[in-house]
Amino acid sequence: MYTKPFSYHRPKSLEDAVALFGKSSDPRYLAGGQTLIPTMKQRLAAPSDLIDLGGLSALAFIRKSADMLMIGAGTRHAAVATSADVKSAIPALAYLAEGIGDPAVRHRGTIGGSLANNDPAADYPAAVLGLGATVKTTKRSIAADEFFTGMFETALQDGEIVTEIAFPIPEKAGYAKFPNPASRYAMVGVFVAKVKTGVRVAVTGAGPCVFRVPQMEAALAKDFSDGAIANIKVAADDLNSDLHGSREYRAHLVTVMARRAVAGA
Amino acid sequence: MTASLIGRPVKRKEDRRFITGTGHYTDDLSRPHQTHAVFVRSPHAHAKIRKIDAAPALALPGVIQVLTGEDLKADNVQGLICGWMIHSKDGSPMKAGGHPALALGKVRYVGDHVAVVIAETPAAAKDGAEAVVVDYEELPSVTSTGDAQSSSVQIHDEAPRNTVYQWALGDEKATGAAFANAAQVVELNLVNNRLIPNAMEPRAALGEYDSGSGIYTLTTTSQNPHVARLVLSAFVQIAPEHKLRVIAPDVGGGFGSKIFIYPEETVCVWAAKRVGRPVKWTAERGESFLADAHGRDHVTHGALALDKDGRVLGLRVKTTANLGAYLSTFSSAVPTYLYATLLSGQYNIPAIYAEVDAVYTNTAPVDAYRGAGRPEATYVVERLMEEAARKLKLDPAEIRRRNFIREFPHQTPVILAYDIGDYDASLKEAVKRADVSGFAQRKADAAKRDKKRGLGFSTYIEACGLAPSAAVGSLGAGVGLWESAEVRVNPTGSVEVLTGSHSHGQGHETTFAQLVADRLGISIDQVEIVHGDTDKVQFGMGTYGSRSAAVGLSAISLATDKVIAKAKHIAAYVMEVPEDDVEFKDGEFAAVKTNKKMTFGEVALAAYVGHKFPTDQIEPGLKETSFYDPKNFTFPAGCHICEVEIDPDTGVVEIVKFTAVDDFGTVINPMIVEGQVHGGIAQGIGQALLEHGVYDKESGQLLTGSYMDYCMPRADDLPSFEVGMTITACPSNPIGVKGCGEAGAIAAPAAVMNAITDALGVKEFDMPATPEKVWRALSGQRA
Ligand SMILES: Cc1cc2nc3c(=O)[nH]c(=O)nc-3n(C[C@H](O)[C@H](O)[C@H](O)COP(=O)(O)OP(=O)(O)OC[C@H]3O[C@@H](n4cnc5c(N)ncnc54)[C@H](O)[C@@H]3O)c2cc1C
Helix, strand or coil: CCCCCCCECCCCCHHHHHHHHHHHHCEEECEEEEEHHHHHHCCCCCEEEEECCCCCCCHHHHEEECEEEECCCEEHHHHHCHHHHHHHHCCCHHHHCCCCCCCHHHHHHHHHHHHHCCCCCCHHHHHHHHCCCCCCEECCCEEEHHHHCCCCCEEECCCEEEEEEEEECCCCCEEECCCCCCCCEEEEEEEEEEEECCCEEECCCCCCCECCCCCHHHHHHHHCHHHHHCCCCCCCCCCEECEEECHHHHHHHHHHHHHHHHHHH | CCCCCCCCCCCCHHHHHHHHCCCCHHHHHHCCCCCCEEEEEECCCCEEEEEEEEEHCCCCCEEEEEEEHHHHHHCCCCCCCCCCEEEEECEEECCCCCCCCCCCCEEEECEEEEEEEECCHHHHHHHHHCCCCEEEEECCCCCCCHHHCCCCCCCCCCCCCHEEEEEEEEEHHHHHHHHCCCCCEEEEEEEEECCCCCCCCCCCCEEEEEECCEEEEEEECCHHHHHHHHHHHHHHHCCCHEEEEEEECCCCCCCEEEEEHHHHHHHHHHHHHHHCCEEECHHHHHHHHHHEEEEEEEEEEEEEECCCCCCCCEEEEEEEECCCCCCCCHHHHCCCCCHHHHHCEEECCCCCEEEEEEEECCCECCCCCCCCCHHHHHHHHHHHHHHHHHHHHCHHHHHHHHCCCCCCCECCCCCCECCCCHHHHHHHHHHCCCCHHHHHHHHHHHHHCCCEEEEEEEEEEECCCCCCHHHHCCEEECCCCCEEEEEEEEECEEEEEECCCCCCCCCHHHHHHHHHHHHCCCCHHHHEEECCCCCCCCCCCCCCCCCHHHHHHHHHHHHHHHHHHHHHHHHHHHHCCCCCHHHCCCCEEEEEECCEEEEEEHHHHHHHCCCCCCCCCCCEEEEEEEEECCCCCCCEEEEEEEEEEEEEECCCCEEEEEEEEECCCCCCCCCHHHHHHHHHHHHHHHHHCCCCCCCCCCCCEEEECCCCCCCCCCHHHCCCEEEEEEECCCCCCCEEEEECHHHHHHHHHHHHHHHHHHCCCCCCCCCCCCCHHHHHHHHHHHC
């Protein structure tokens, strides 16, 4: 488990981080390192420069207003899971964070890192899309619906840093995860939320990228109960299929998990 | 009178160093000027090697040498061996293809060893390994057990139809007659899934060569360092035995996978001379998945013939066993003498006939893994028994009772002679602890919650401590299976015990010390257990097959007896009384009818100073040796009962209760024994629900090459186990122990799968019972 050699930087400000990024030949930002470091050890990534965002206290915060919850991109999963503000404003989000990986992962990994990485089986994308949150960066604000563009792909541009995620506080929200038995990432995770703009249902793990289920959203807008979506099935065609679950099984689980998320909301 | 240490849950002496990070594992050791090895591995399941171009690697900074199979050949290093000869039904010897430590012209599985890069640092070696250019000509591959014999792929020229042997055991005619007379025949197709061992510490090796003395030293993760030395010298011909020292320091788990003599370790010790500097290698976890010997991987058809009352008349088994791409050290014995000999289970079965075909495939070698053959046998027998109960509408406990062996010794039709057991006792105790009588109610309650409950039994037997040596020799073993011990008393009365057993998690340093301290009446702190170094320990066959207590500790017990006998002799001289008047109790030698007595320590000192006894009649010193060869195997047995609840919406199986009642004979440290049971059950449940080594049929790639896809059992997959014991002391060894290391892994899979098939109401269902498979079985029923 040996990485290729690289230079390590620990900038003091976001500006310095962005500047360093611009100067390096093949740089990567480092947050919790829970995805990037294993990838480097397996030599699937070999950046020339690692720019560690870990020292930037400006990225680690949780703030609540009357109708919004703001979480800094550098906030660790464990902090989200245990925050009183998160628990009172969006308990489903605290619950989601508590179910990520194991204690070691939760004490290193960050929400910004998870979103920037956009692993198709990661948990946070379901919450961000399900709540219709806004991803703020060093350059702009990106709506959740625009942020996740494909498998391990986001709207982020080269060198752009996620700084904050702004979540609207929902009337109700629930998350249900069916973990992959081996990795414990989401094989299917469904986040359901009733927000001002309506009901949103976001599914992670099942497909190549987190996605919404408009049919369920419409049904739940009329009747926010698990029975309302019992007969709504997502099409299996575009879903993931692997050792742990075929696309048909995942499609079935989407309905089961959506019902559980609604029941738990 | 001090209380006996036997049967006490003494805390493990070794744990302090393990949990404070002060143990010494192979990777913890570093030598001056050491170099680092990284292996170039085959990315293909099957390919010819046209050319290996090392030049790009050698051009990199820090790369010292790149060595290949041709270099091994040039140094006359021989291939690796399989140490157990199996003959086919037709009398022909097994067809063993060559097993070079580094490939010669061909690679046969993904992860196979192509070359080694030796460099100044691990990172440089890794860069070097990536830079070696290998020109492969890809060949079609076959990985699945069932396809091996019909495939056109030829893995070894020596083995047509990829068949290593076609072996049989038992009486075919008598078994045929039993089936002809049967009122009921129950048949099952069973797959015993491939497992990947996953010891916590990956394999590692540090090879050294002293050019002054000509002595090689291999420090490595071995369960049996003396056997490694014997094989590396006598067969692989690295160095003569007296010029090769093998050390297995602290070893973090083995489960069988560290018994074998592997290419990497072999290459490191050989290369140390070539390079002229120590060579170190530590496996990455991915390499462990690819190249540690895997376990199980059987495809079986089993049939049970019964009379109308559920008494078994005969058992017929046909198994195909996947041995992977090469024959690993003991692989050939696992699906034969460690498997078919156990097919009688706890039952009085008049006729058994088993046929086993062993096959080569383009997969990692398969060899002994916790239980080794016995879990596979138990799985066949116990799944069939449960199915028979269902077909005959008998209670699963009752059908077992009707067939239990109750008179001992009992000669089975498949070689083994059981010495003792009480199967009714463990069944009764397990039924009570599992609250079997309350199951119907629990099932009804679960149904109200839309959940499905099932209950499954497994009354297993295993044979441990393979012996005696003459018997295993007659079955084809290349070694004897005795064990040695040396009990070395120091002048101050403290004791070193040198054992040929090897502890890699089992707690020998505690259990063995407990027995010796108890016998000598000294504090357990006065006893040091020394193991794992061919320079210190006289000889040893190592630890596997739950043999350490039954064989290794028996040897220690006998050597301790000899120490006491000599000490008594000396004490008699010192106290000037006849030897018959000396009594040894609680660490004191007392002369009866006098008030003369000596502590054990005082006698030890007297033995070493040699002032008070005739040294021409009694040699000074106090040190005794025993080489102990048991009379028979030992036969641990018991009853495991599993209760599951299935969520039909998702197919998730929850183990709601798991009860294990085992008969391990005399128990020295119940805490350690329970720990072994817990670990074994976790692995057994892992096999039944979670673990599966899968190769892609097309490409031959290992699909479960990391923890992202290979599912190890975790604490939250398991219930809190209900563990009990019933005891019949083993008559075949001096301490009455049978062995406990593998029981859980042997018994649990059948109990879990019997519970699942009960809940689902299906007959055939293969491990692992993943949620999707369970869900599909239930959807099929709904449709
Ligand atoms: C054993 C294990 C189990 C896990 N289980 C789960 C699970 O169940 N569910 C789950 O969702 N995840 C799981 N993860 C992933 C975990 O949540 C990671 O922490 C997360 O995916 C990445 O966050 P990080 O802070 O560690 O990012 P890093 O690994 O440091 O970085 C990941 C990527 O994001 C980029 N990046 C990081 N921060 C920023 C930023 N602020 N702006 C722009 N780019 C940035 C980096 O350059 C890199 O490309 C698991 C990880 C491990 C090791």
